[in-house]
Amino acid sequence: MAHKKLNIGVIGAGRIGKLHANNVVNRIPRANLVAVSDVNLEAARELTDSLGVKDAYQDYHDILKRPDVDAVLICAPTDLHSPISIEAAHAGKHIFCEKPIDHDLAKIEAVLEAVRKAGVKYQVGFNRRFDRNFKKVRDRVQAGDVGEVHIVKVTSRDPAPPPAEYVQASGGIFVDMTIHDFDMVRYLTGSEVEEVSVFGAVLVDPAIGEAGDVDTCIINLRFKNGALGVIDNSRQAVYGYDQRIEVFGSKGCVTADNETANNTVLYTADAVTKEKPLWFFLERYNDAFIEEVREFADACLDGTDTPVGAFDGLQPVKIAIAAKKSWQLGGKPVIVE
Amino acid sequence: MAHKKLNIGVIGAGRIGKLHANNVVNRIPRANLVAVSDVNLEAARELTDSLGVKDAYQDYHDILKRPDVDAVLICAPTDLHSPISIEAAHAGKHIFCEKPIDHDLAKIEAVLEAVRKAGVKYQVGFNRRFDRNFKKVRDRVQAGDVGEVHIVKVTSRDPAPPPAEYVQASGGIFVDMTIHDFDMVRYLTGSEVEEVSVFGAVLVDPAIGEAGDVDTCIINLRFKNGALGVIDNSRQAVYGYDQRIEVFGSKGCVTADNETANNTVLYTADAVTKEKPLWFFLERYNDAFIEEVREFADACLDGTDTPVGAFDGLQPVKIAIAAKKSWQLGGKPVIVE
Amino acid sequence: MAHKKLNIGVIGAGRIGKLHANNVVNRIPRANLVAVSDVNLEAARELTDSLGVKDAYQDYHDILKRPDVDAVLICAPTDLHSPISIEAAHAGKHIFCEKPIDHDLAKIEAVLEAVRKAGVKYQVGFNRRFDRNFKKVRDRVQAGDVGEVHIVKVTSRDPAPPPAEYVQASGGIFVDMTIHDFDMVRYLTGSEVEEVSVFGAVLVDPAIGEAGDVDTCIINLRFKNGALGVIDNSRQAVYGYDQRIEVFGSKGCVTADNETANNTVLYTADAVTKEKPLWFFLERYNDAFIEEVREFADACLDGTDTPVGAFDGLQPVKIAIAAKKSWQLGGKPVIVE
């Protein structure tokens, strides 16, 4: 073949690592999967076997030191995102890193610095930007179809709550869940969040409250460009993953709705029923997961900018930290640093 | 005819007075319009003439002293709502009063006291409760269809901003516009608002800002029953009156959408177009304006409770006062007294 | 009052007579109800009493001979439509007649002749033309929004089948039910039907088949202007009255959907449910029933053309006769005379 392909190593063979590995092999023609690593070597091996890939390692350094590896997808636990990112940058590999880069701003800054110095590509896994509906909303906003943005609204509700232990480890709802929404409002408005104010509540699972977190919240946002925003989150929408957005401005309003498995409608003597929203992120953002890595591969091969840079990994964490502080202060507005 | 009808006098022959007078004559079989008063006698006379009603007065006392008048609809300017209400109560008339009763809590309390003592019926003109869609949402919530309420959302945007002078006279957006939404969230949740936090902005018309008000705002709410809420307001939705609600709870979510003039859809080479939302409150709440007075007449004739009592006129004003304070404090949460 | 009102007598106090009488009294300001007649005098009396109207008669001639009666609404059984129409024309009354004028073309022609000679207004009760959705479709077609019409589609299904005896008396599905659809396609296309071809079946109730009729059918149409059309009918749509239309042309397509009691949507763990279509014609065409008589009154008072003339009463019967013949011939195309 005439076209060069991007040789990719996947670090971490958990749920999201498997997903990306599969997509690289089956859905992204310009990328090759050359190796997978996982501290659980068996998991790595099982994944490479299933995909007809030769090399599985226990130690991700074995991937980093291979000269034929052009890029890595970091799908390891969050606390390893920043150290692996830095090492990968030093090794000259392009980097796709799952979100969040870290919860610690200093560590993220160190990643940004390393990436800048190494001159490698860096992309953060904010997959929702690649959802066809949300992308179209953003395109409309950028095209001026709604004029100046006045209000941006994000509805973001998970279908089922995580165990309380997860919440304790993750850093809480603002860092593990709302962070996607913080990225989304930046993406949609093209403006930075200046100030947040949060009302939170424990309405789904008391254990989440005991773990020091909330499971339901409404987040008021003020943007640097003057616009306002609001995000509402719940850990449990029993009807499925509820992911909708709306941007309202001086010339109009644009909305994006949930996706469903199909568009059939059933009329009976009892009711008129439509399909429920797709169940969770693997279903809803299935295509977005492919598209984000496809565009990452394109950026690496073509020398263009990645669609979600390292700076885009930093900002939502700053907002999340401010949001958490506002919640702890009972809703007092907090300036985003 | 066998059935007694309710004899009604309308006080104030402005836009809303005309609307109610017309509905009483043409749409509410159990009510008679017997007189209209307005400081502008000509306006009152024109209205009675057009409706085939005999008596027009300049002084509303002429209505209050007629023994054949059972009830009055108070459609005078806001600052007259409370004094007329008190006089009408003393005169033993049932009272339907446009919202808000007053901006001053003490004056509203005086009305409540007078009404209580006189034992007359009192209804406040929160017409949106009678919208078929919103009413159905509330019925669903009350029937337990969404379980315990976790989040209530109100989108409420006017099609065009009022002149800045209006805003100065009205007491501002929270009292003249959001007050309907404050009533709506109480109606939907069946719970009182405990705390509000407001981000406001002047994005539509600088003159509104110079008049000391905002034209765009997002209002975070915490209810006594633990639920959270959010209202977003704009003085200018160029596509028409945007009035939508959503109640999310432990067992599901129920939504109500805008109304349109018809449900046709046009498919052309350029676009697929639907009808815009109905333009403003006279169009959207046309049926609701009839229904509220119909139910008021029923309550008076049948001796049942009015669907929106005097207390329901008091609470939204309290919330509005707290909201204004929160906005003045830059979004700091404020407890509703 | 300055404006003259139209004095109306209602002939027939059955379901549809009651409906119109109520509307005249409560919803149509330019019309007065002065009398009601019914062979069952008690029924007429009950209706006038409930509406505060003075005169009830057993014999409709008592209405026709009153000089103060300007117009009559003929709501008697179908076989009396044409003789009463002719007598009313002779008496110089404007006439609103429920559909169909008759099943017999010669009798309809006689009505047309009498009306023409007397120079009175005549309107046939094709109420669906006044449905806000269908009217908008027609306006779009007339405005050229879909270009030249190529295909018109009507879905028309009743919620529950009539008793077999009704079908025997009515003349069958084509005359008692599809006749509305035949009017609708003329209204939408502005063209006459030239040829019909019908496949019919008995799928709902065998008794209907034994009575010599079908309960399910699909009717192919060819219009004089070259367009094609299709109507599908069923006597039983268990989810409610299914009334939808679609006009497809060289520049696009326009559709009108069913109406529902409200636009709420409920999302639960089980399903996403919308409201069912309104149950039957009294619910769906409630506003259309008012509008058609309002426009009739306007035409009589203002001397303008009625919106559905006597000729519009004739043509659908011709199509119905051809349709029935096609069905009897097993679907062979039949030319409309």
Add this chain to the structure above:
Amino acid sequence: MAHKKLNIGVIGAGRIGKLHANNVVNRIPRANLVAVSDVNLEAARELTDSLGVKDAYQDYHDILKRPDVDAVLICAPTDLHSPISIEAAHAGKHIFCEKPIDHDLAKIEAVLEAVRKAGVKYQVGFNRRFDRNFKKVRDRVQAGDVGEVHIVKVTSRDPAPPPAEYVQASGGIFVDMTIHDFDMVRYLTGSEVEEVSVFGAVLVDPAIGEAGDVDTCIINLRFKNGALGVIDNSRQAVYGYDQRIEVFGSKGCVTADNETANNTVLYTADAVTKEKPLWFFLERYNDAFIEEVREFADACLDGTDTPVGAFDGLQPVKIAIAAKKSWQLGGKPVIVE
């Protein structure tokens, strides 16, 4: 790898051949593309090169004689479908053949016979059965959700007409376009078509009429199980590929709508706009094209029945022949042999 893959040869490197070849390589993990043939060798070579496949041939016999080829996808011109099918069957290859197998019933019967004798798998390319919406409708029907089927409706309109020469070669609208709809109604109802009646017209392009075909038609259907059906076709829906279905029965109705590129809605002062239907079959049935070959591969590898057998290739041609005859007879009903 543990799992055996199906080795596939693609015969014909035109638009549809390219599509399938690409899907086999990139989207169907259980299939290998081993060779492509085309009378235009350069076209075959270009396709294999672009996909990293080794062998390109001018003569499809070179594919048939390779023992490592398990199955062929026949994407050659229609007149070669039946001879290649028969040769492939003799060669013991499983066969996926684009629709229609042929226009000549005897030739199709010969294919069926050859396939039966050889005991190979045979699938016809009725891709629409694999559309997620239509499949769900069928699942609903089979599950009894609409009870006994009374009426099935198919709207099927292409976005732009083919050149008149195409129509002459193809055998006309019934064989090249409606044949998909004939398959769809069989699929949805699970019943055979017994009788058809067709009204056709030339409203889009006079050249199509001069070529002896129609470009607009409505087809009435009667099924062996008593149900009725209707298909409406147009060669030109300027707003895009219009593909909708509806199945109505004793217990309700189920509908499937068009697909759009995204579900965003834009509200402006001018209009409320949604996305248009996807432009044509390559967009709308993109996933269906993958799914049909995936299921074909599964059937071949797992020894199960193909989801659309050779008999399913025969029946729609019979209906198309009857439809054409009905049209030629001016709409007279014609029995399907």
